[in-house]
Amino acid sequence: MVGIVLTSHGQFAQGILQSGSMIFGEQENVQAVTFLPGDSPSDLQQHLQAAVAAMPEAESILFLVDLWGGTPFNQVSTLMDGHEDQWAVVTGLNLPMLIEAYASRLSMQKAAEIAVHLIGESQGGIRLYPENLAPEKENTSEPTTPAINANIGAPGKFxxxxxxxxxxxxxxxxxxxxxxxxxxxxxxxxxxxxxxxxxxxxxxxxxxxxxxxxxxxxxxxxxxxxxxxxxxxxxxxxxxxxxxxxxxxxxxxxxxxxxxxxxxxxxxxxxxxxxxxxxxxxxxxxxxxxxxxxxxxxxxxxxxxxxxxxxxxxxxxxxxxxxxx
The missing domain is CATH 3.40.35.10 (Phosphotransferase system, sorbose subfamily IIB component)
Structure with missing residues (x-):
């Protein structure tokens, strides 16, 4: 199974881990690493190394990071040397991304494969309501429940x-x-x-x-x-x-x-x-x-x-x- 490390400025990583558990259930091989006021970059790197070590059965590691270019991202990047074939990093961590990562682990065996897949799903989770606030070309939401017979399929039952x-x-x-x-x-x-x-x-x-x-x-x-x-x-x-x-x-x-x-x-x-x-x-x-x-x-x-x-x-x-x- 792919192991997942969530890392962020402040308690965001710990909070989104809890949110993900409420929606998708408790997960194995997932660690949250926080970068708190008073922590040094070297402290964070040690915490990240400990998180990886806590998942010895994970053959591949996916890092989900809050912000490109921030200290959590930079420290993860320093750990990547020699692990490019087994590890991958995605920034812009949000809840749709995390849920999709959990689901993807059921069928995908490589962190890189999941990372590529996550981009579209995490972007798709950003929507506007009321839908008329979105520019017309982005307004793909349906204002009413679609008819059940729309886009009907081949002969046969449900x-x-x-x-x-x-x-x-x-x-x-x-x-x-x-x-x-x-x-x-x-x-x-x-x-x-x-x-x-x-x-x-x-x-x-x-x-x-x-x-x-x-x-x-x-x-x-x-x-x-x-x-x-x-x-x-x-x-x-x-x-x-x-x-x-x-x-x-x-x-x-x-x-x-x-x-x-x-x-x-x-x-x-x-x-x-x-x-x-x-x-x-x-x-x-x-x-x-x-x-x-x-x-x-x-x-x-x-x-x-x-x-x-x-x-x-x-x-x-x-x-x-x-x-x-």
């Missing part, structure tokens, strides 16, 4: 790469970690409520990662799309449900989901919260039982790198809390 219950719908963990892992061509939010909310629809369209279409459709429309054998061959769909009740309706209607990823269910009045990210009322528990009776499996993870939690244990804990009221 391939479903992920179906997720997440009260936050399309947010950072989905737009980066899950999208990089599952490689959908379309992200489809399946919700009657969101389909009637113009503001939320537009925000979802804006949140779509580069190269992936985002759509919002009512549940009945998703059922029809799932039955379409003429237009969606080769299309990889990532489905997002705001509630388990929406997922149940879709599955009962014929959307062929065998496994539901359960990522987030927000707490509200009347719900119990058996862990940090999932909250249930009795209706939710009954709905999950109906889903299980239909043969649906549950994959309880926020991000792909997390170890799956035991859904049966979570539901039993939630039921016990409700029964004790």
């Amino acid at each position: 391939t479903y790469v992920l179906a997720r219950i997440d009260s936050r719908l399309l947010h950072g963990q989905v737009a980066t970690a899950w999208t990089k892992t599952t490689k959908p061509t379309r992200i489809i939010v399946v919700s009657d409520a969101v389909a009637q909310d113009k503001l939320r629809k537009n925000l979802i369209a804006q949140a779509a990662p580069v190269g992936v279409k985002a759509h919002v459709v009512p549940i009945k429309q998703m059922i029809k799309l799932a039955q379409d054998e003429e237009h969606f061959g080769g299309q990889r769909a990532l489905l997002l449900f705001e509630t388990p009740q929406d997922a149940l309706r879709a599955i009962q209607g014929g959307v062929p989901i065998q496994t539901l990823n359960v990522g987030s269910m927000a707490h509200s009045a009347g719900k119990v919260q058996p862990n940090k990210v999932l909250a249930f009322d009795q209706n939710d528990l009954d709905t999950f039982q109906e889903l299980a009776d239909l043969g649906v499996k549950f994959d309880v993870r926020k991000v792909p790198n997390d170890s799956p939690d035991n859904m049966d244990a979570i539901l039993k804990k939630a039921q016990a809390a409700i029964d004790q009221r």
